Amino acid sequence: MRVVEPVVELARGLATTLRMIFGEKPVTVQYPEEKRPVRPRFRGRHVLKRYDNGLEKCIGCALCAAACPADAIFVEASENTDEARYSPGDRYASTYEINMLRCIFCGFCEDACPTEAIVLGDNYELSFTSRREAIYPKEMLIEPVPPGGQPTPQKTPPGVFTRSVPEMKDSQD
């Protein structure tokens, strides 16, 4: 009895091993050649959004910076004119920086933003070789101009883009 039991157990273990070797498909993803899609609510690197006409959604209100528990965001605002317009309304972010070393990807900034300008995107490829590089300026964060839109600053007709905060339906993912 004493001899048979361990042998049986051993065989069972080995069987599992063999089954795994020959029966299971590998799950390894060949990153970076291959990338797995992220979940809908994944919180990756931030993107600063634009409207369809190319104007920036961000109005430089710094509410994201105020909401940020990690003090990762720095915003400095300046004034729009119809000659050089970056965003609707009076105000735009002339400096917008996020320190990716500080960010904890909590998404509070998204929630705080009154214009849905800052969105945590799908990108998780954050690497840098110095602390300085970890600070992403506006140029790195802002999304490309959508087709049909104009880059900023734009020259706009007077009296059209007078309001900063658009009327929005309840925000979604």
Place this chain on the structure above:
Amino acid sequence: MTELVTLSIDGKQVTVPKGTLVVDAAKQAGIDIPVFCYHPKMEPAGMCRMCLVELGRPMIDRATGQPVLENGQPKIQWAPKLETACTNVVSDGMVVLTRSEKARAGQQEILEFLLTSHPLDCPVCDKGGECPLQNLTLDYGPGKSRFLYNEKHHAEKHVPLGELIWLDRERCIQCGRCVRFQRLVAGEPVLAFDERGRDTEIITNSEPAFDSIFSGNTTDICPVGALTTADFRFGARPWELKSAASLCAQCPVGCNITFNTRREAKSGGRVVIKRVMPRQNEEVNEIWICDKGRFAYHFTESEARLRQPLIRRNGQLQPASWEEALDLAAAKLKAAGKDALILAGGRLSNEDLFNLKKLADGLGAQSVLYTHVGGGDLVTQIGLASGTNLADLGKGDTILVAACDLYEEAPIWWLRVKQAADRGATLIVVNARATRLDKHAGYVVRYAPGDETVTLQGLLKQDKIGAAIREAGNLLVFYAADGLDLNGSTSVAAACANLLIETGHFGRPNNGLIGVWPHANDQGAWEIGFRPEADLAAALKGKTVYIAAADPAGDDPRLAKALQDAGTVIVQELFQTATASLAEVVLPAAAYTEREGTFTSGERRVQRYYPAVPRWAETKADYVITAEIGQRLGLDLEAGAPALVFNRLTAEITAFAGLSYRKLAEVRPQWPIVGRADLYYGGTTYENKQGLGVHLAAAASAGESPHLPEVRKGSGPRPQEDALLAVPVTKLYDLGVTVRSSVLLEARIGLPAITIHPLTAEKMGLKAGEKAMIGLGGHENEVLVKLDETIPAGVALVPRSMGLPVSAPAPLSVGKAK
């Protein structure tokens, strides 16, 4: 003793003086009643209805006059509807409910209604974060609106009210605080309501728009972001700012201010001052500051500031190390010994001046104050004493303002003197020309240029004016040098001092002499022992001159000439001024915003200021530079903390005895309560937590009897037949070293202009607004011509510090512009 009244607010028994408003009584008891239109510095208007409360008074039996009792308690007669707490005065036995269901419902509805025409652009509004409407909506608002969003009222969003203030008509809640401030407090009713109902809007009815030197204060008390300053527009969010307590250094009033600072990408990562806010000191500036103080702070961040020491090599000023520069300066001063002269400006702190004085004493050199107003030695004797507060003056008191344009020279004094006159004080204005104070004065005395001392001496002989001075409960005398030079104002000071001494108005609170100095700390310089020099050009001859915080060469070509003829010139400055360009050694000084120190105001109040921003480039604080020079000469001067210098100062100079940095930082509770979470009550003025300052002891209050100063008999120059006499006057917005870097003020500074009588202009064929060429002291300048029929014919008013060489009354020639 004022009569007291006891009432109950939210069940709390409160005892307050009779006549108190319910809203203030609650505030004193720590109960907040929300307000928008009410402001503790102004009469109530009852316009916004935010302060609705339930209010009841004890029922009185008409037959007996006794309160009706119910179960042994007085029966309360409740007002049928909600009442405004800001317009109701307390009465005995009154019962107030501020948070009852009915009161809350009323408050909620007012907010709901206000928001129907409010844009809610908090994210981009400069008031967001310190906005009474935001705060009260959170605390008292309904959370939901029954009104239709699409029917929101829309209006113009950025209307410039002048160059300094922006109006957003959509944000305005028509509380009328700004209109009432301009009319009641500032006495410059340049704002008004236009249209009616929902279309009511704020307009300015002056030319130029919003023509007031107190306009910035409306942005503090506006309970929404309707009024904001052009200077701070989108500068930062309020919660991102750091604050540093400081003093305004633009005039001798010594307004308490707070510098708000932030590290900024636009400024290359430097920490810069973003805005200047008033800091409450009910004995100095209350909760106000003037626009010069608010907007003329940009000199600190100017790129034109001196960065490192300069030494003249081969005729050129070239960068040098501190060691080299200090060694050279010390060697030059040592060589000169008694033939050195130290010339200091009133922009320096008490500590700087003390070290300079010790250096001068060590060398046996003369220490000269650079100023055009004399008589400070008299102010040290019979100046204001502890316990003085201009707000205490009223009926039965007299204020005399002589040879001074307070409005241009010391705006907040103007404001407070005007308010004292409104309260019933007798105001006597003695001047050669009309000033803005005249319309508030009980008596206006005009003299011909040259007759100022005679006129002042004759005042007591005049019936009514003499009586007003002699019989005044308290007598305050302000004097300066309007239309005069140093000698002229010294005589005026002596004549004013005689009035005070003869009538016994000195040595007690609210009595005495006030010099309206050109700078923040001239009084400190006098107390420390600096004296001006009547003939500065002659005094400079052959001397080794060490000049700190003064630009004589820029002000007067004659002094520039004198400096060229002087021996070595050592200049300690913020900027490369005309004087610095003549120097052998230039020592870059830190601005007062970059360090600690104290100023002595014209009221002889010593106050502390604190560092706001880091020191610029390689600069050093003035007292440190002086001490390091002194140490090279073997003198024991303190280069450590300013508090240590101050300790030495207090040990040595009697008037300062007993003072210390700690004492200067003491605060007392002040009324109205401002600057806490309840911004809706007093506005965005800062609470004073860093010190109210302490009055210097006046020699006269210590029992020393002042001697009657001798008044110079001879008169100043008079206008001659067929020739114009240029007289110097002070302009608020000038080209002073600390003003001209403020781009925003450019329009207010304007071009150099002379003011003449219309008849004189006609004779010369000149019209208002035209350009003319003037010849003054051998120099030609192009100026604008302004007309004023109140000034004597034969006289031309020439502003100081506007690039025109006018240090004293002098003949002037006017010709057509080329």
